Amino acid sequence: MSKRNRREFLALLGAPALGVAGTAAARAATALHAGIVPDLILVNANVLTIDAALPRAQGFAVKNGRFVAIGRSEDMRALAGRDTEVIDAAGMTVTPGFIDAHCHPGLQDELYDVNCDLPGIAQIQAALRKRAAETAPGHWVRGFKFDDTKLKDGRPLSRQDLDAAVPDHPVAVVHRGGHTAWYNSKAFEIAGIKRDTPDPTDGRFFRDANGDLQGQVAENARTRLDQAGPQERFSAEQQRERSRAAMVYASKLLTAVGLTSVHDAMADTDKIRAYQDTYAGGELLHRATVMPYGMDGLGSIAGGPSPYKSLRSAGVYSGLGNEHVRIGAVKFVADGSASERTMRMSTPYVGRPKDYGILTMDQKQIHEAVEEAHRHGWQVGIHANGDVTIDLVLNAYERVAKLWPRPDQRHRIEHCTLVNPSLIQRIKASGSIPTPFWTYVYYHGEKWKNYGEDKLRWMFAHKSFLDAGIRVPGASDYTPGPFDPLMALQSMVTRTDYAGRSWGPEQKISVEQALQVATINGAYASYEENAKGSITAGKLADFVVLEQDPHAVDPFTLKDIKVMRTVVGGRTVHTRMG
Secondary structure (H helix, E strand, C coil): CCHHHHHHHHHHHCCHHHCCCCCHHHHHHHHHHCCCCCCEEEECCEEECCCCCCCEECEEEEECCEEEEEECHHHHHHHCCCCCEEEECCCCEEEECEEEEEECCCCCHHHHCEECCCCCHHHHHHHHHHHHHCCCCCCCEEEEEECHHHCCCCCCCCHHHHHHHCCCCCEEEEECCCCEEEECHHHHHHHCCCCCCCCCCCEEEEECCCCCEEEEEEECCHHHHHCCCCCCCCCHHHHHHHHHHHHHHHHHHHHHCCEEEEEEEEECHHHHHHHHHHHHCCCCCCEEEEEEECCCCEHHHHCCCCHHHHHHHCCCCCCCECCCEEECCEEEECECCCCCCCCCCCCCECCECCCCCCECCCHHHHHHHHHHHHHCCCCEEEEECCHHHHHHHHHHHHHHHHHCCCCCCCCEEEECCECCHHHHHHHHHHCCEEECECCHHHHCHHHHHHCCHHHHCCECCHHHHHHCCCCCCCECCCCCCCCCHHHHHHHHHHCECCCCCECCHHHCCCHHHHHHHHCHHHHHCCCCCCCCCCCCCCCECCEEEECCCCCCCCHHHHHHCCEEEEEECCEEEEECCC
């Protein structure tokens, strides 16, 4: 290899000749001397690199989908060739692409079920009634994205409400949180569930003041209902096309708000195939770390056999794939929901002195799942919201680290909502990665009264994690929470909701910290901090152009900053700019 070719090769990989060592001008000069002609340069910008070696710059150059130089605008212009694309940012702010470390994009219900994100019961009834008129007799009518606390009626949705709208079809209206759903009488009838049917250990049939079925069903108690009666069937090709269409739709929405990478935190076989299909077809705009779910038959949350077991049996483990789609952690679910008030805690919910939440896995099951995955080379991610559940998960992570140690163990605690100083110390010591919700304080504010101020001091504890030296990422859990990362910045920085109510202000973090949570820390959660998460020579050229600098606006308006351009690997995938 000639000296020039070797220099160019090192430059493209971001090696020291073009890496963080030296000045920006020196890096640009190295690129020029190496004969690199960028595919793209960006100039006249306020670049927030999230790289401590060069925190701010005016521009950068991109070659073959990676950053090759960062520095002054005039140095970047000097690199441009005849065919180089030039983006003049006109003084706007540029950050690394945002990373959502726990999201559920591309669900088919987005396109095919009844959208129940509506303000009142009457509107929900009308939407369900319309779908029932188009549905074969006896088949299910399914709604999604319902939020019980945002109804204007001042009372909960009930079984009787659903009966009045759709008496002859089974109906399921799934909460946007994904852990509870509301059913009509027909659904209970075909499932054989009656007034005196006992609750399973990992779920609950809610009852009204008279002891009758209220309609709401939580956690794995839903499985018996969701599998009852005739189910809509599709051919393999129809199912494949539905999954592909849902992923194409989701990818456009994600990149429009500046998300360039997403950790898909419970993918089934159809979802995994949809990623491959959309990537092969050039329709996948974002990058995905795919987390196959590890449990069989989770009802409407993610029904069917576990793809993880098939992958594991084939010898696959975390990390397989490429820079666009790769296999991440296996996902398990050990307790309930924060937004639906079913997570398992050591103290009860406000106003519900006997309700501590629901466990969906016990300690033995968690130990067995973690051991099996860990010993087969998998990163593990376990949904654990409540402090009781987090303790059980840490017990398992600490056990495998002692019995079967491996370097740089980064098992994940998905959501990790309610913590305390002891749990935080154990998370740090075990190298575990918490993925707390980052839009929840803002979006779900009306729910936090169910927990009380004492708990909110230790919920979504971004500051406490950062103070402990834990590289905490951000996570929306969409559909449970909105996936807009600018809303997330506002939520983390202000700790106030949409109505201006403050929740756990002790956990406020700075804009600079929030940007790290949204970028490099998200990359760290999937072992990709050397490939993405900062604007650094050699890393993937994923970046976002923002109309305003998040540091320079009223923090209560962070969510209103417009995403002007989203670029993935040097390719513009969304733009408002000319």
